[in-house]
Amino acid sequence: MSTLEQSTLIDSLILHTTCVHLQDLITESDTNMQKAARLVFIPSPGVGHLASTIQFANLLINRHDSLWITVLVTKLPSDTTTAVYTDSLHSQRLQVINLPESSSNSKQTTMKELLDLQKPHVKQAVTNLTPAPPLAAFVVDMFCTTMIDVAKDFQVPSLVFYTSGLAFLGLVLHLHTLREEGKAEFTESNRELVIPSFVNPIPPAALPSIVVSKEWEPFFMEYARGLKNADGIIVNSFEELESHAAHSFLHGPQPIYPVGPILKPKPEIHVNDSDILSWLDQQPPSSVVFLCFGSMGAFGEDQVREIAHALENSGARFLWSLRKPSPKGPGSMNPPSDYAPSDLALILPPGFLDRTAGIGKIIGWAPQAQILAHPATAGFVSHCGWNSTLESIYFGVPIATWPLFAEQQSNAFLLTRELKIGVEISLEYRVELNTLLSAEKIEKGIRNLVEIDEEIRKRVKEVSEKSRKTLLEGGSSHSNLGRLIDYIMNQV
Template identity: 35%
Template sequence: MGEDGNGGRLRVVVVPLPAQGHLNQLLHFSRVIAQRGATVSFVATSTHIHQVRSRVQGWDLHDFDIRFKELPMPHLSAGEPDAQSSHMFPLHLTPLFEAVEDQLGSHVDQLLRTVCSENNNRVVIVYDTIMGWIQSVATKYSIPAYAFRPTGAYYNLWVKQVSDETRGLSPVNISEKRCFPERLLKYSRRQRSMLGAVKGYIINTFSALESEFIQQGREEFVYGGKPVWTVGPLLPQTFFNVEQRSRSQADIECMRWLDTQPPASVLYVSFGSISSLSAAQIRELADGLERSGQLFLWVLRISDGAHFSTELQFDSTCRFLQQGYESRLEGRGFIARNWAPQLDILFHKSTGGFLTHCGWNSTVESISAGVGMLAWPLHTDQFANSALITRELKAGLQVKEWQNAEENEIVSAEEVEKAVKRLMRSEEGMQVRKRAQELKGEARKAVGDGGSSWKDVDSLLHHFSQSFSD
């Protein structure tokens, strides 16, 4: 796909939101289209390029034609996480998103002007839907633009129904206030209002996972009548093949611990890269895990900072644990420091369940690994994802009922203990884990030769090439 329909060189410019889950998805998307012959420019601040490059799993960055284009880090007066915030969403990230929009427009303009000149104006751009302001720059240079939705089709339906005030039909009975701080909600709505000129939407999902909701979204005009391509799961296909899979070297200590555990015996516990639990909640979770008697691997961390500076904050977070907790659980529980190689953990033979915040990356990765989930959503799309996992896919269980829950609701140790035992030891949990294994097979088919996502990537690349003849 190095040449477009008119024989000119075609470059795909990819612009993610500077948050780990968004960066990660679009980097994997870049790999997928580069593997098919596209030349890709991945555009982000130098800080966030370093962040996503240091955490990539399952493939070598040098194997694909991906060129990293660095933007300066915008000036921020703050940007560090507050583990004791009254809202579960990491409020310190919203000023970063706003600063990128306010301060980097001229830098993006200059970059696109240069890229167009170098590629004879044969350029298309793919940007995160929460970076809608990119559209005005793309329009200035007549660059065909495509919006990447980093959330699933089920959640996209919920957003549309809430905005249309059809809450009675909504798949999730949770208020926007619970999911979004007001400042983020205002920012997101502004970005979505700028998407009218996009050529179509790209989603990290696959047909067998969400076909019903993708079709319903088309019917309810969620995508504005534009084409939709489902290209997921966006993760290296080598993870589906035990013979080909090579483990990353990141945080190898926790992987060595996993190697010593029986098959499907360990509960993996992680709340993602941009979420923090309060001190009180950490103590309840720790107590519940201990009382459950379950083997577990817990990634204990606080949210990424706007400047990617949380790698040294593990010790302060661990102060929330009871004295002697780690030594008391030595051999039965492993607490990983900050970031851990999630794909390696999920695809490990010893991992039998996943206590998760239900971020879309984690959801898709757990399904792809065939690991049943224990749903503990915190904010944004996570409540909708938890409903998809538990109600629709039957691939997980809720830690508790969340309807109309308060923002700062604490999950008790008793609730944690009960939920862990349900997933890992009950007949109900066994059925959930069996269903997750079935979905793993569907995920593998989707990205394999001739699969639904494979075909959609081909269709998308053809659309890129044809966009210059419109």
């Protein structure tokens, strides 16, 4: 064979090999385009956890057009809002199924008992799903880890959707490990604790209620053990906010996916909110202190009067979400309700409403995100729930911390001592102890919020800008969401 013929043959072989390789790439691309995956989400009962679950589900399906999500909703016996919320959800790739209500013989059904009763319904609902797209994973709320058992029945991985922050997650996992090793007795110790996810040692007063109370110890151990059973944890936070905590997870046993902040960047305005927003429109820019303590936050009449005296003495403009505590009883899980207007004069100091009419407004339930987004809002007196914390950061509103229960004490510590983007009213208040915070202390916190240090204001602005960029290309949450989707798609 001549040199020319050999050269021609080699060129032909190269051309053929290249064409075959290109065809393989095209076929692989077509396969990836056609490949789809289904996730089953199980949020905790209650519209609060359901709302953040739906926001996260929409984030996923908007990012990847081959993801399908089914949300299985458990309704509390006293819940009248979840059904209204779910009835308004319509999407081709987002399906919401209300599970049948389960009856219990017990008058004080715990959350775990309620979820255990739902396991047969969850199994049936997942079995009834069409085989396409194939099931890739369960995504269970941080309080629904008992459903990991059901995921194992379907031989798919389970991921936890963690609606608190990275630092608190690290605290829970670390303290659980210490407890298992018999190295920690937090209820009787006054020493500060070194936690890898926090820069500074944490005083016992800033530990979550589930750690410091003996009564809650069985719940805490089961809760943390459930988190460790998951194949990965999705966290509603972002590395630019909690960089130290994020770094502490780098060599952990589970993959951690910080994909937050998960919230509505453009809050919807409802007709019922128009009176509140119209009042804010009439206030000067950055002049109003907003007081709101979450969907479960309410105070007794003595504390309400202390808050009123503090507001009046401070002279600050204010918008106060004042709510009536629910009646206490065995197994009561009912949220606070709104006061009738005629009742306000009975619980507030005499003449308070008349004297503050020009600068203050008292409301019931608050459209929190819309208020925080309003240019008249200067500061936020908050219970430091994680969703409220993220909203306040996103809209660039400094927080004065007044934690009530759950993980709110450690969130307050994070804001004031670690990140230095908030001021302190209290770090250690616990609603279950029935302590009374004085008007003088509340007034001092309000004044510090109105006259906030310029360095704190600067840090709040910087972290607000980071919270808006992290889900865009180049941000850490954008990258982590892509990493999570790659893991999900590799399961099918």
